[in-house]
Amino acid sequence: MDVHDLETPSVLIDLDRMEANIQRMQDYCNQYGLDFRPHIKTHKIPDIARMQIEAGAVGIACQKVSEAEVFAEAGIDNIQIPYNIMGKQKTARLTDLALYNRVVVSADSAYTISGLAEAAKAKEMALRVMVDLVTDLQRTGAEVEQVVKLAQQIDANENLHFAGLLVYPSFPTMRPAIQEALHQLDRAGIGVDSVSGGGVGATKHAHEIPELTEVRVGTYVFNDWGTVSHGWASLDDCAMTVLLTVVSRPAPERAILDGGSKTLSSDVLDDGYGRIVEYPDARIYRLNEEHAYVDVSNCDPAPQIGEQVHVVPVHTCVVTNLHNRLYGVRGEEVEVVWPVAARGLVW
Amino acid sequence: MDVHDLETPSVLIDLDRMEANIQRMQDYCNQYGLDFRPHIKTHKIPDIARMQIEAGAVGIACQKVSEAEVFAEAGIDNIQIPYNIMGKQKTARLTDLALYNRVVVSADSAYTISGLAEAAKAKEMALRVMVDLVTDLQRTGAEVEQVVKLAQQIDANENLHFAGLLVYPSFPTMRPAIQEALHQLDRAGIGVDSVSGGGVGATKHAHEIPELTEVRVGTYVFNDWGTVSHGWASLDDCAMTVLLTVVSRPAPERAILDGGSKTLSSDVLDDGYGRIVEYPDARIYRLNEEHAYVDVSNCDPAPQIGEQVHVVPVHTCVVTNLHNRLYGVRGEEVEVVWPVAARGLVW
Numbered sequence: 001m002d003v004h005d006l007e008t009p010s011v012l013i014d015l016d017r018m019e020a021n022i023q024r025m026q027d028y029c030n031q032y033g034l035d036f037r038p039h040i041k042t043h044k045i046p047d048i049a050r051m052q053i054e055a056g057a058v059g060i061a062c063q064k065v066s067e068a069e070v071f072a073e074a075g076i077d078n079i080q081i082p083y084n085i086m087g088k089q090k091t092a093r094l095t096d097l098a099l100y101n102r103v104v105v106s107a108d109s110a111y112t113i114s115g116l117a118e119a120a121k122a123k124e125m126a127l128r129v130m131v132d133l134v135t136d137l138q139r140t141g142a143e144v145e146q147v148v149k150l151a152q153q154i155d156a157n158e159n160l161h162f163a164g165l166l167v168y169p170s171f172p173t174m175r176p177a178i179q180e181a182l183h184q185l186d187r188a189g190i191g192v193d194s195v196s197g198g199g200v201g202a203t204k205h206a207h208e209i210p211e212l213t214e215v216r217v218g219t220y221v222f223n224d225w226g227t228v229s230h231g232w233a234s235l236d237d238c239a240m241t242v243l244l245t246v247v248s249r250p251a252p253e254r255a256i257l258d259g260g261s262k263t264l265s266s267d268v269l270d271d272g273y274g275r276i277v278e279y280p281d282a283r284i285y286r287l288n289e290e291h292a293y294v295d296v297s298n299c300d301p302a303p304q305i306g307e308q309v310h311v312v313p314v315h316t317c318v319v320t321n322l323h324n325r326l327y328g329v330r331g332e333e334v335e336v337v338w339p340v341a342a343r344g345l346v347w
Numbered sequence: 348m349d350v351h352d353l354e355t356p357s358v359l360i361d362l363d364r365m366e367a368n369i370q371r372m373q374d375y376c377n378q379y380g381l382d383f384r385p386h387i388k389t390h391k392i393p394d395i396a397r398m399q400i401e402a403g404a405v406g407i408a409c410q411k412v413s414e415a416e417v418f419a420e421a422g423i424d425n426i427q428i429p430y431n432i433m434g435k436q437k438t439a440r441l442t443d444l445a446l447y448n449r450v451v452v453s454a455d456s457a458y459t460i461s462g463l464a465e466a467a468k469a470k471e472m473a474l475r476v477m478v479d480l481v482t483d484l485q486r487t488g489a490e491v492e493q494v495v496k497l498a499q500q501i502d503a504n505e506n507l508h509f510a511g512l513l514v515y516p517s518f519p520t521m522r523p524a525i526q527e528a529l530h531q532l533d534r535a536g537i538g539v540d541s542v543s544g545g546g547v548g549a550t551k552h553a554h555e556i557p558e559l560t561e562v563r564v565g566t567y568v569f570n571d572w573g574t575v576s577h578g579w580a581s582l583d584d585c586a587m588t589v590l591l592t593v594v595s596r597p598a599p600e601r602a603i604l605d606g607g608s609k610t611l612s613s614d615v616l617d618d619g620y621g622r623i624v625e626y627p628d629a630r631i632y633r634l635n636e637e638h639a640y641v642d643v644s645n646c647d648p649a650p651q652i653g654e655q656v657h658v659v660p661v662h663t664c665v666v667t668n669l670h671n672r673l674y675g676v677r678g679e680e681v682e683v684v685w686p687v688a689a690r691g692l693v694w
Contacts, residue, residue, distance in 0.1 A: 007434045007436045007437055007694060008434065008694075009693045009694065041636060041637075063636065063637045064637065083594070083605075083637070084594040084595055084605075086592060086594060086653060087354045087355065087592065089354045090354055108595055108597060109595065109596070109652055111652045111653055112594070112595075112652075115653075134597055138597075138598075138601065138640075139595075139597075139603060139635065139638055139640065140594070140595040140597055140603050140638070141595075141597055142597070143597075245433060245434065247430070247431040247433060247459070247487070248431055248455055248456065248459075248486075248487040248488075249456070250455060250481055250485075250486075250487055250488055250489070250490075251485075254485070256486060256487050258430075258431075259693060261612070261614065261665050262664075262665060262668050262691075262693060263693045265608070265612070265613060266612060266613040266614045266615075266665070267608065267613045268613075288486065289388060289410065289664055289665065289668075290388075290410045290411065290430070290693070291486055291487070293485075293486065305456055305458045305459075306433060306458055306462075317609075317636055318608050318609060318613070318636060321609050321636075321669070322668070322669070322691060322693075323691055323693070324691045324692075343691070344609075344669060344670055344671045344690070345671075346356045346606060346609060346610045346637070346669075346670070347354060347355075347356065
């Protein structure tokens with residue numbers, strides 16, 4: 001299919017750029033002897049995970065059990081779920097998965113660990129569990145002093161195996177806490193299989209924390225206005241664009257595109273909902289569900305009605321999750337159409 | 348299925364509340380002799396559209412051709428698409444649909460009308476086209492002076508039929524412009540089949556614009572924090588809640604829920620990403636893709652780890668669009684599981 005035959009909205013992936021992004025990150029990890037574990041939240045597509053593994057990744061990370069099931073079904077068997085998995089049905093499905101695949105999860109509380117232990121006991125297995133260390137992000141994660149207690153709880157249970165330390169994001173400021181946690185674990189006589197860091201910005205500095213054994217990153221595969229705005233990528237590294245049409249020019253300063261919050265998501269940055277490649281001086285200042293409002297008063301010439309434009313979204317991961325398929329494009333050719341296999345799997 | 352057997356995240360629809368919302372809006376329209384045309388963007392589920400039609404609705408509104416196809420396939424044959432449809436494949440599919448269903452679209456430019464005319468000519472049919480009048484929202488829509496010209500363009504084309512005036516949202520402040528447009532159309536000798544208004548807030552005042560013949564509303568069927576915050580509904584009218592679990596309590600003031608921007612969307616209002624029914628004093632202050640950060644410092648008692656909570660989302664329509672199914676609940680019973688048939692149909 002020719003790219004000019006696509007109607008809008010369509011989500012395009014520039015295959016040359018995506019392949020370069022995959023290789024660049026793998027090269028970095030190889031250079032520093034880091035295991036690389038791409039997070040599939042960004043693409044949710046098994047074919048792309050296979051490309052990442054073929055380039056040298058050790059496995060993948062998923063955020064949810066239902067995502068992991070899709071990727072295991074597709075033949076990927078080294079899966080990390082850096083999440084507190086709880087609930088009887090979910091822990092049962094998690095342990096089902098771990099019977100036949102190399103699976104590791106994380107926990108930041110005794111409550112989570114107890115639930116995992118119960119599910120693992122029912123299957124007479126040993127489930128691999130990492131301990132999540134709190135970071136400056138202040139999301140999940142145990143304080144350093146709690147890490148040893150949780151590791152001991154895991155270690156003491158015959159149906160669990162302590163699989164290491166999990167840190168997100170692993171900016172260099174986290175090194176002292178990581179060192180202290182490792183020191184305390186060492187003093188408690190607990191072996192540490194791995195120290196997993198991650199985050200698209202932090203990974204550029206992963207070599208500044210020699211204690212890290214692996215990193216996990218999602219967004220790098222496509223990049224977006226967020227990574228560009230933070231200086232973690234250039235606009236030329238952005239593999240994902242959303243093809244939209246100018247469907248209305250109701251006023252000289254205003255253009256309306258045929259994609260809104262159901263196409264681009266409501267994520268906003270730098271006072272805009274995405275960047276129009278062809279019109280860098282335009283600003284997407286508001287979204288409704290199926291409309292983007294664009295201020296074109298600084299554009300000369302301004303976009304015309306019926307014209308197609310490419311939008312670099314603010315946050316690629318949430319855009320993937322809105323769409324049923326992504327179009328892999330090389331030059332003028334649509335080389336592949338990928339169903340977004342794990343789309344909407346929030347469970 | 349018992350509602351307590353559901354794991355999280357799950358999107359619940361309180362069927363009693365939804366049915367009351369459907370009946371209340373229909374009663375209002377019946378009282379004032381207004382045709383009611385529910386917009387299916389909020390639920391994207393044919394079964395719910397059928398309930399709306401059984402209650403007395405004349406048909407439905409869809410925002411995209413691909414949505415209209417799903418609902419036509421399900422047997423609903425009076426469909427309005429209040430959107431500038433352009434692009435050869437889309438206008439071809441639109442006219443295919445209009446051959447066997449009662450379909451009407453809108454336009455705000457000569458460009459849109461020309462494209463529709465070309466597609467209708469290829470099918471040797473007459474396509475029904477309304478003219479979209481600009482409102483205070485400043486989104487799409489022609490100025491009053493342009494309305495007659497566009498109506499004349501439609502009227503003069505043997506493959507198009509002028510089907511009336513479209514206004515969104517139709518707050519009472521729009522009455523003078525509607526009157527002026529109708530006056531000019533009358534002077535030009537152009538008959539007006541219908542004057543369609545809409546918007547969940549504006550519809551409460553639809554009777555203040557006697558010129559309106561119909562209204563279209565989506566959000567009323569479920570309601571959300573947005574409609575409550577604007578005073579258009581009460582919290583007890585909110586039929587949709589998102590069932591989430593407290594998966595981490597890493598600090599006394601912080602709870603983390605297992606749903607983020609891929610579950611609740613990034614739509615934000617009143618400095619929060621949704622309201623927790625059980626903890627009105629809690630505030631969801633940040634979302635990542637699969638995590639909600641909750642400030643529970645004002646809660647006494649505070650939610651505990653492992654506890655399930657119900658979140659009224661900020662914007663119900665974008666939440667529906669993130670999920671593969673909605674659970675229709677009555678009391679403790681999950682009475683129906685609906686696939687979100689038109690989810691992700693942005694085309």
